[in-house]
Amino acid sequence: MFASIIIEYNAQKLDKTFTYKIPTELEQKIKIGMKVYVPFRNQKIIGFVIDIMKNIENQDYEIKEVIKIEDEKLVLNTELMEVGKYLSEITMCSLITAYQTMLPNSLKIKKQKHNYELLEEYLSIKDLNKAKEYIKLYKKRTKQIEILNEIIKKGRISKKGISSTNIKQLIENNIIKIEQEKKYRINVENNNLVIKKLTDEQKSAYEKVNFSNYKTYLLYGITGSGKTEVYINLIKRSLELGKTAIMLVPEIGLTTQIAKRFYEAFGSNVAILHSSLSSGERYDEYIKIMNGEVKIVVGTRSAIFAPLKNLGIIIIDEEDSPSYKQDNNPRYHARDIAIFRGKYNNIPVLLGSATPSLESKARADKSVYQLLKLDKRVGNAKLPIIHIVDMEKEIKKKNTIFSDLLKEKIWEKINKKEQIILLLNRRGFSTFITCSNCGYVYKCPNCDITLTYHKSSNNLICHYCGYQKRKDGKCPICHEESLNYYGLGTEKLEEKIRELFPSIRVIRMDQDTTRNKGMHEKIINDFKNEKYDLLLGTQMISKGLDFEKVSLVGVLNADTSLNMPDFKSSENSFSLLNQVAGRAGRSKILGEVVIQTYNPDNYVIKCVQNNSYDNFYLHEMQFRKRLKYPPYYYLISLKIIGKDYDKTIEYAKKTKRFLESNINKETIVLGPTTAAVFRYNNEFRMQIIIKYKKDNELMNTLKNLKNIFININECYLEIDFNPIKV
Ligand code: ADP
Numbered sequence: 001m002f003a004s005i006i007i008e009y010n011a012q013k014l015d016k017t018f019t020y021k022i023p024t025e026l027e028q029k030i031k032i033g034m035k036v037y038v039p040f041r042n043q044k045i046i047g048f049v050i051d052i053m054k055n056i057e058n059q060d061y062e063i064k065e066v067i068k069i070e071d072e073k074l075v076l077n078t079e080l081m082e083v084g085k086y087l088s089e090i091t092m093c094s095l096i097t098a099y100q101t102m103l104p105n106s107l108k109i110k111k112q113k114h115n116y117e118l119l120e121e122y123l124s125i126k127d128l129n130k131a132k133e134y135i136k137l138y139k140k141r142t143k144q145i146e147i148l149n150e151i152i153k154k155g156r157i158s159k160k161g162i163s164s165t166n167i168k169q170l171i172e173n174n175i176i177k178i179e180q181e182k183k184y185r186i187n188v189e190n191n192n193l194v195i196k197k198l199t200d201e202q203k204s205a206y207e208k209v210n211f212s213n214y215k216t217y218l219l220y221g222i223t224g225s226g227k228t229e230v231y232i233n234l235i236k237r238s239l240e241l242g243k244t245a246i247m248l249v250p251e252i253g254l255t256t257q258i259a260k261r262f263y264e265a266f267g268s269n270v271a272i273l274h275s276s277l278s279s280g281e282r283y284d285e286y287i288k289i290m291n292g293e294v295k296i297v298v299g300t301r302s303a304i305f306a307p308l309k310n311l312g313i314i315i316i317d318e319e320d321s322p323s324y325k326q327d328n329n330p331r332y333h334a335r336d337i338a339i340f341r342g343k344y345n346n347i348p349v350l351l352g353s354a355t356p357s358l359e360s361k362a363r364a365d366k367s368v369y370q371l372l373k374l375d376k377r378v379g380n381a382k383l384p385i386i387h388i389v390d391m392e393k394e395i396k397k398k399n400t401i402f403s404d405l406l407k408e409k410i411w412e413k414i415n416k417k418e419q420i421i422l423l424l425n426r427r428g429f430s431t432f433i434t435c436s437n438c439g440y441v442y443k444c445p446n447c448d449i450t451l452t453y454h455k456s457s458n459n460l461i462c463h464y465c466g467y468q469k470r471k472d473g474k475c476p477i478c479h480e481e482s483l484n485y486y487g488l489g490t491e492k493l494e495e496k497i498r499e500l501f502p503s504i505r506v507i508r509m510d511q512d513t514t515r516n517k518g519m520h521e522k523i524i525n526d527f528k529n530e531k532y533d534l535l536l537g538t539q540m541i542s543k544g545l546d547f548e549k550v551s552l553v554g555v556l557n558a559d560t561s562l563n564m565p566d567f568k569s570s571e572n573s574f575s576l577l578n579q580v581a582g583r584a585g586r587s588k589i590l591g592e593v594v595i596q597t598y599n600p601d602n603y604v605i606k607c608v609q610n611n612s613y614d615n616f617y618l619h620e621m622q623f624r625k626r627l628k629y630p631p632y633y634y635l636i637s638l639k640i641i642g643k644d645y646d647k648t649i650e651y652a653k654k655t656k657r658f659l660e661s662n663i664n665k666e667t668i669v670l671g672p673t674t675a676a677v678f679r680y681n682n683e684f685r686m687q688i689i690i691k692y693k694k695d696n697e698l699m700n701t702l703k704n705l706k707n708i709f710i711n712i713n714e715c716y717l718e719i720d721f722n723p724i725k726v
């Protein structure tokens with residue numbers, strides 16, 4: 001037998017398919033969709049089996065043999081093989097990159113693979129008569145006898161904590177034996193499973209979802225309207241139909257809270273997949289899914305590739321979240337993969353959000369998607385009152401961080417023993433450090449970005465490439481001790497709160513405080529259990545969290561995201577502010593929100609204040625139409641990247657000329673301009689934007705362009721279809 005195997009062919013990651021002979025001992029085991037090791041140019045490399053043949057036509061070259069199967073348990077099924085082809089098509093990545101992307105990280109290691117299977121050892125009796133005899137004969141070996149008695153009593157016991165010297169004799173004399181059993185690292189109990197009864201409004205949305213064929217639904221429900229319970233009930237229906245379900249959530253922080261709710265509803269029927277699991281946990285969860293031991297997968301972006309069989313529904317919560325778009329190769333959007341799998345399985349796909357992306361809302365308006373609405377908060381909860389504070393006036397009063405109103409509200413809520421959330425979408429201490437003597441500004445040596453000072457580690461860090469350097473207090477140019485720190489980050493905010501409100505118990509949640517495993521969960525649980533009065537953090541705290549006692553949300557600087565030079569900056573700002581405001585007053589207490597801004601008249605801020613997604617949508621759609629942005633036009637972003645300044649610009653210009661002579665008249669090519677961050681990681685980046693409505697030749701043109709770049713050494717090309725920032 002023979003196998004067609006694709007391998008990564010060269011540095012450009014091109015696919016090549018080769019035929020290998022399957023050695024007899026692997027004939028029964030090898031399957032399409034498995035990863036195997038094959039010899040290639042005196043190396044041992046990884047490939048994917050894409051076909052298996054009984055015979056091949058006589059060939060005059062030598063056919064090499066497959067060396068071994070990487071892991072027999074890991075097979076991409078027929079559906080996922082198709083998903084891989086689709087992924088490689090829409091992102092123009094190689095097929096092997098697509099397949100590698102679809103398998104969990106821990107399984108992508110190319111060289112020696114670690115064995116992730118966790119085995120637990122148990123002791124049990126091998127020969128009861130011998131055991132009884134032994135007890136009689138060797139009464140003095142008290143420890144051994146104690147162990148033996150326990151095994152007899154319980155049938156078997158865990159070997160954990162029992163030293164081998166104590167049981168060595170027992171094993172050698174064939175009295176007891178060691179048994180190994182596969183264990184999962186994450187185990188859930190099936191106690192008191194609860195699924196809430198839906199309210200009338202939830203029920204009517206739930207009932208509109210049809211399980212008998214493919215359709216995409218947009219569940220547009222305001223914050224606190226109980227979208228999660230609708231998801232849970234839909235998944236329950238899927239299980240009742242004998243099917244499975246995937247539920248995507250945007251952030252790891254959110255996964256823990258939602259996963260908890262899912263465990264409560266479905267117990268051990270749930271597997272979770274996200275990046276802060278250990279490699280072993282990830283492996284275990286993946287195996288559970290492959291073996292069909294779970295029916296529901298809850299996870300972040302890449303969980304869309306979960307190998308569930310017999311899918312019944314796919315749900316994407318907070319569908320507008322940027323985290324669903326991968327920002328390195330392959331640049332796919334989980335929503336596109338969800339829709340592909342929805343069509344493949346002929347099942348519903350549900351996108352949920354309080355602030356749908358403009359693209360999805362526009363599709364719902366055109367009936368491409370079916371719109372489902374939840375207009376009310378669950379129970380008697382009311383939407384919060386939103387106050388807008390003009391920071392320009394506050395600065396005159398010397399209030400640089402907290403406005404009078406925010407201070408007053410913080411005290412008010414603390415005195416009532418309620419809780420507070422503060423959003424500041426910038427981590428670190430100071431975001432800008434200059435020397436007042438010579439004017440030097442600390443910048444990353446590899447990028448065009450100012451370094452952020454992190455006080456706890458005393459480091460200056462580039463938030464783009466991760467470059468770090470220790471801060472020594474002196475200007476590196478004039479050597480004066482005259483450094484000034486500007487810009488407010490979460491670390492400094494925490495310090496200021498401790499100074500201003502010493503009696504308030506504060507906890508901070510951002511990338512820096514959640515680096516260690518389990519920290520997301522711990523912070524969320526501690527805040528929920530009222531160990532703290534105030535939670536402050538970056539956008540990590542803005543979505544999905546549900547705390548009953550939170551009655552005040554403060555936004556320190558609403559302008560950070562508003563001032564980004566990006567076509568989606570208004571949309572992202574609206575979504576962030578509306579979502580974080582939605583954390584207040586979700587239960588019996590009325591919520592209040594204080595938004596501090598230098599642009600109080602900006603329409604985004606106005607729409608947030610009136611809680612009017614619909615007005616924001618209409619206004620923003622006009623802007624998109626005028627400037628020819630999505631959803632009116634499709635975008636493609638090309639980056640031409642190289643180490644040499646002149647060459648990069650030269651190839652960017654050549655690229656533009658090539659495009660212009662090969663595209664439709666209606667298609668627009670903008671640029672080349674310098675990318676938002678021109679120098680990044682010691683490389684120069686030029687950008688070209690393509691805007692088009694319909695262009696049948698465009699994909700081919702881009703493929704040709706890609707092929708041209710393969711032979712250029714000085715530069716490379718990055719293509720981003722439907723970018724979420726340009
Ligand atoms: P959303 O995701 O739409 O912002 P959630 O799903 O977090 O809202 O629900 C808000 C709150 O309402 C949660 O505390 C949830 O437990 C509660 N809730 C939702 N639906 C119901 C229901 N049918 N019965 C009782 N409580 C509900």
Ligand code: ZN
Pocket residue numbers: 444445446447449462463464465466467681
């Ligand atoms: Zn950098």
